[in-house]
Amino acid sequence: MNATADPLDFVLPDELSAHEPPEARGVPRDGVRLLVSTPTAQKHQLFHELPCVLRAGDVLVVNTSATMPAAVPTLDGHVVHFSTANADGSWLAEPRAVAGSGKPTTGPLTSAAKGQRFTLRGGATVTLLSPYSRGRLWNAAVSVDDVQAYLEKNGEPIRYGYVPRPWPLASYQTVFATHPGSAEMPSAGRPFTDRVVTRLVAAGVLVVPIVLHTGVASAEAHERPYPEWFSVPSATARVLADAGRVIAVGTTVVRALETTGGAAGSGWTDLVVTPERGVRVVDGLLTGFHEPRASHLDLLAAVAGRDLVGRAYREALSSGYRWHEFGDVNLLLSERAG
Structure with missing residues (x-):
């Protein structure tokens, strides 16, 4: 992807697909790479260093949906x-x-x-x-x-062609998995471990839940989202009302929060988050790396801006970051995140 290319349109080399969980490569869940992108800088870190990246008063919103063997x-x-x-x-x-x-x-x-x-x-x-x-x-x-x-x-966990052998359902669950209902893992939360969450809380970062049961992505389809069930608890809404920076852990969290405007609520959302619509609640996004032209990239651009997304993806491609649910992670902090 060159400097003038559309960040939604790039070539993903097969060698950058994560073909197995990082644990199978001898890397702990929280040892995957973390690319931190802000309007002024990009930093290469490991995920377990996230508590040093965020600051006291930040609110991390996580999805507690658990993956079904769908x-x-x-x-x-x-x-x-x-x-x-x-x-x-x-x-x-x-x-x-x-x-x-x-x-x-x-x-x-x-x-x-x-x-x-x-x-x-x-x-x-x-x-x-x-x-x-x-x-x-x-x-x-x-x-x-x-x-x-x-x-x-x-059932078995959903598996696409870039994952050649089966892995147990536990490989597709996050540490937050509480409410079964997702056809595919809310994978932005996968690198979290108990020790990372403990260090985040000790650093003054608040961690609050929502639920959004994600349907099948079918990586090659690049379709707009369809209605998915969600819940934003009242306790989470109260925290958000007084929050400083709100960091969504995954695109599913963005959809839920932007559907309610940060208020409590539940039901079915067919919201499509685009740069034209923008976001009202979320200041940053922790997410995996998405395929070329995937509709999720529009949501990333809505949070962080097309230019920042483009620079992040150019850096990830040139630095050999891994894609898909078993891959590395991208923290996008928008200009409004300060």
Whole structure:
């Protein structure tokens, strides 16, 4: 990516994809790299140094949603990803093609058609009712009443082609995981450990929760967000009302906070955060590195500005930072963060 290129459009070399959890490379969760980007400087640090980067009075807002084993093999050799529940009891689901048993999925099942029924491991069925987006996500009827319990017994973590071998569900949970409901890990929170949280609190940084159950991302789709369930507790809203800098841990937190304006609330959000809309609550964002042209990059630009995002991504690419849920982390502090 050159100095004049659009920061939303770059080439991601395969060697920069994190193909396994850092622990498998001998790196602790909180030992991944941390790129700190402000309007005036960029610093290369390790994640466990975050308490030295932030300052007393900062508020870190984390997502306590826990990851479900949302991928279930079908009896005819495909995989169905369970994304989010609809208000009428149906689900958004994504049928996916696979290269073979035990392999990661290769892409959306383009042959899927309205009315098609998939029989899943454990005997449940999923019937496609109507397409939701580009033939990728479908409104679907599920034959079991308690989908979460069914997934806990029969599902696996969602895994894309850049992760060649399976990892246990624990590898896809954050230290904050309390409320099961996310199809994919709220991965910005993954590098946190008990010791980092303890040091943050000791340094005067407040850590407060929200919940947003994230659906399937399907890295190659680059689609705008669809409705996801969230909750901003009243205790969190009270802290935010008197906060100095508010740092969101992940794009999911930005969506929840900007939906309510920092007030308490819960429900379904279809908010799309763009540079044109801007942000009203969040001053900074701790996040992983997103794929080229992904819609999440618009949200990053809304928080920190397109120029800062561009400089951060140029630096990450040239310095060999790792992408995706098992990768490194990017702290963007906007001009308003001071």
